[in-house]
Amino acid sequence: xxxxxxxxxxxxxxxxxxxxxxxxxxxxxxxxxxxxxxxxxxxxxxxxxxxxxxxxxxxxxxxxxxxxxxxxxxxxxxxxxxxxxxxxxxxxxxxxxxxxxxxxxxxxxxxxxxxxxxxxxxxxxxxxxxxxxxxxxxxxxxxxxxxxxxxxxxxxxxxxxxxxxxxxxxxxxxxxxxxxxxxxxxxxxxxxxxxxxxxxxx
Amino acid sequence: xxxxxxxxxxxxxxxxxxxxxxxxxxxxxxxxxxxxxxxxxxxxxxxxxxxxxxxxxxxxxxxxxxxxxxxxxxxxxxxxxxxxxxxxxxxxxxxxxxxxxxxxxxxxxxxxxxxxxxxxxxxxxxxxxxxxxxxxxxxxxxxxxxxxxxxxxxxxxxxxxxxxxxxxxxxxxxxxxxxxxxxxxxxxxxxxxxxxxxxxxxxxxxxxxxxxxxxxxxxxxxxxxxxxxxxxxxxxxxxxxxxxxxxxxxxxxxxxxxxxxxxxxxxxxxxxxxxxxxxxxxxxxxxxxxxxxxxxxxxxxxxxxxxxxxxxxxxxxxxxxxxxxxxxxxxxxxxxxxxxxxxxxxxxxxxxxxxxxxxxxxxxxxxxxxxxxxxxxxxxxxxxxxxxxxxxxxxxxxxxxxxxxxxxxxxxxxxxxxxxxxxxxxxxxxxxxxxxxxxxxxxxxxxxxxxxxxxxxxxxxxxxxxxxxxxxxxxxxxxxxxxxxxxxxxxxxxxxxxxxxxxxxxxxxxxxxxxxxxxxxxxxxxxxxxx
Ligand code: HEM
Ligand SMILES: [Cu+2]
Numbered sequence: 001x002x003x004x005x006x007x008x009x010x011x012x013x014x015x016x017x018x019x020x021x022x023x024x025x026x027x028x029x030x031x032x033x034x035x036x037x038x039x040x041x042x043x044x045x046x047x048x049x050x051x052x053x054x055x056x057x058x059x060x061x062x063x064x065x066x067x068x069x070x071x072x073x074x075x076x077x078x079x080x081x082x083x084x085x086x087x088x089x090x091x092x093x094x095x096x097x098x099x100x101x102x103x104x105x106x107x108x109x110x111x112x113x114x115x116x117x118x119x120x121x122x123x124x125x126x127x128x129x130x131x132x133x134x135x136x137x138x139x140x141x142x143x144x145x146x147x148x149x150x151x152x153x154x155x156x157x158x159x160x161x162x163x164x165x166x167x168x169x170x171x172x173x174x175x176x177x178x179x180x181x182x183x184x185x186x187x188x189x190x191x192x193x194x195x196x197x198x199x200x201x202x
Numbered sequence: 203x204x205x206x207x208x209x210x211x212x213x214x215x216x217x218x219x220x221x222x223x224x225x226x227x228x229x230x231x232x233x234x235x236x237x238x239x240x241x242x243x244x245x246x247x248x249x250x251x252x253x254x255x256x257x258x259x260x261x262x263x264x265x266x267x268x269x270x271x272x273x274x275x276x277x278x279x280x281x282x283x284x285x286x287x288x289x290x291x292x293x294x295x296x297x298x299x300x301x302x303x304x305x306x307x308x309x310x311x312x313x314x315x316x317x318x319x320x321x322x323x324x325x326x327x328x329x330x331x332x333x334x335x336x337x338x339x340x341x342x343x344x345x346x347x348x349x350x351x352x353x354x355x356x357x358x359x360x361x362x363x364x365x366x367x368x369x370x371x372x373x374x375x376x377x378x379x380x381x382x383x384x385x386x387x388x389x390x391x392x393x394x395x396x397x398x399x400x401x402x403x404x405x406x407x408x409x410x411x412x413x414x415x416x417x418x419x420x421x422x423x424x425x426x427x428x429x430x431x432x433x434x435x436x437x438x439x440x441x442x443x444x445x446x447x448x449x450x451x452x453x454x455x456x457x458x459x460x461x462x463x464x465x466x467x468x469x470x471x472x473x474x475x476x477x478x479x480x481x482x483x484x485x486x487x488x489x490x491x492x493x494x495x496x497x498x499x500x501x502x503x504x505x506x507x508x509x510x511x512x513x514x515x516x517x518x519x520x521x522x523x524x525x526x527x528x529x530x531x532x533x534x535x536x537x538x539x540x541x542x543x544x545x546x547x548x549x550x551x552x553x554x555x556x557x558x559x560x561x562x563x564x565x566x567x568x569x570x571x572x573x574x575x576x577x578x579x580x581x582x583x584x585x586x587x588x589x590x591x592x593x594x595x596x597x598x599x600x601x602x603x604x605x606x607x608x609x610x611x612x613x614x615x616x617x618x619x620x621x622x623x624x625x626x627x628x629x630x631x632x633x634x635x636x637x638x639x640x641x642x643x644x645x646x647x648x649x650x651x652x653x654x655x656x657x658x659x660x661x662x663x664x665x666x667x668x669x670x671x672x673x674x675x676x677x678x679x680x681x682x683x684x685x686x687x688x689x690x691x692x693x694x695x696x697x698x699x700x701x702x703x704x705x706x707x708x709x710x711x712x713x714x715x716x717x718x719x720x721x722x723x724x725x726x727x728x729x730x731x732x733x
Binding site: 011012015023027029030031034037038080083127176178179 | 311312355359379382383386387390391392417418419420421422423424425426429440442443444448451454455458516
């Protein structure tokens, strides 16, 4: 009778320990996802945003300007909260011919009183259009430094490739400006004016 | 034989304890089951109240009386209270009450742990409610306007109530992991001699699978929200692109939990149906083995299709195709379960008492939700439907019938066993009809709203969506108020009523019906012999 109870008890203990092990493993698995996820994306290119290297690479247009085709390009500007800047697109939307070069401006202003360096990260939606959007000259190629309260225009020269697939007739280029400062992340300063919405018309 | 078990020893020195000690220190599976169920009932009304506020605001276009952040806070709170406060605890309550009685065990395998897993819940609920009301106090920070998915970067910017929420999620996670471990150990080690895994009642099987899913995915969610906490306070950048992190990683962690979670909500109710439908069709369950197989298939495939919630984040074509095919594949075993239920009813001598009414309703309405699920699983279609009211309609059609109505069916089916009294059948039927009609009026029009382009989680809407929203809000009033009937029935049945026999339903099969109604404080202290 007592044997039975003891046996039950030790059985239960064994199963409980085993299951607790599974729980601990799965908790670890969550954290292991951090490096694994990046690795997975790099290897397979699953996450199109990690194919950033293809941005800026020109798909050479095979034949001059395609005057018969119109493509709508929209511009979106976002600032990461760690960067005390205002940043917006001067032109929000524009109709372009593939194969022709255009220039648009972005407006950036440092809201803080100290010199800050930032870097803009571009991305294109839909992602399938990414390789067909070539930036000939872009403020995102370099880091940008603004002294206290400095305001500046940032130019972008771009061209949409004539090879752009038929079904794509509009695309959005989006920039996120981030603070560049190795090893230190600083939350938005409390004494700064409140963050404005990055883009007033959407 | 196994009279001297762990539980029996312990139970002796507070045999039939009195007053609050009976509940606070309880290690008795029946008392803890009751606690779980009452807790879930309270949460059902809390979550329901927030839903009514949401529908009142959406009754007309424009902003009536909720500001946008408060509206979104309500949406967040509603989802979390319903999922973690109402459905999961109610299912755990059924498990606590029924599993030991069904498998001929004297109690759960780990009764003290059982006490702990319940009593963490009120603490967690308090944190959850605090996370909702703290922004109303001076210095309380901003409202949780993220929705239950708490995606960064928005969730990193929310004020301190997000910390309360993260802590609440940790507590809720610990509670359900402990409960799951307990249930698995009980099912694996405590079955009466002669009862094998392949002959144990289907409700036990569904809970075995549910519990395994829980211990596999809840820790991942806990990890994800822990990283969120670190990003908020300790300068890490798991999800902050500026520091080399990726906000989309959070989505993957969340949905790695979130998709299996929907089966966690669904399966216990499937278990209930596997008892209710045979009992009122007076036929054994059709295809026991295929049910078990289908359930294992659902659970396994369900672990690897999470990104169908993230089609729009810009995955590669290969990835979305994989997730699409995986998701659509799941509808095969899910469909098989539904067909098994229909085959069980086929040519049975059916009667339609309240539990059976709910069961038949579930088979119809849940299937409908499954169909809209398949629509959402198709990538190009989902690009349009995503984050629209169509998704809201879909998941309420699967969750209400699939989870909540299943629990209602279980409560009505076993209430006579628990209380020893029959509930009032007429009131039960009135509850069923008002509830089900209210539900359909509320959520059916939301399909049209979504298809026409009304986004979810937004306080205001375009004039052209007014009519369907009015209908939906009126339905919500009927639906919400109908639960008062449930409350009345439950209270009335606890306090008295026609005496229930030990086999309260003449078609009911299983060990639990061989015990008195209500059962003694300790049952199966001598394990039954299974023929
Ligand atoms: C045939 C089976 C099913 C399929 C194919 C399916 C498919 C989907 C898809 C593709 C979505 C994402 C929609 C979007 O956000 O754009 C979704 C959302 C959802 N599904 Fe299902 N589903 C199925 C069954 C279920 C079941 C059984 C449940 C729960 C019992 C469920 C609960 C949910 C919930 C809660 C959401 C929304 C989550 C959120 O965004 O807040 N689904 N479903
Ligand atoms: Cu899902």
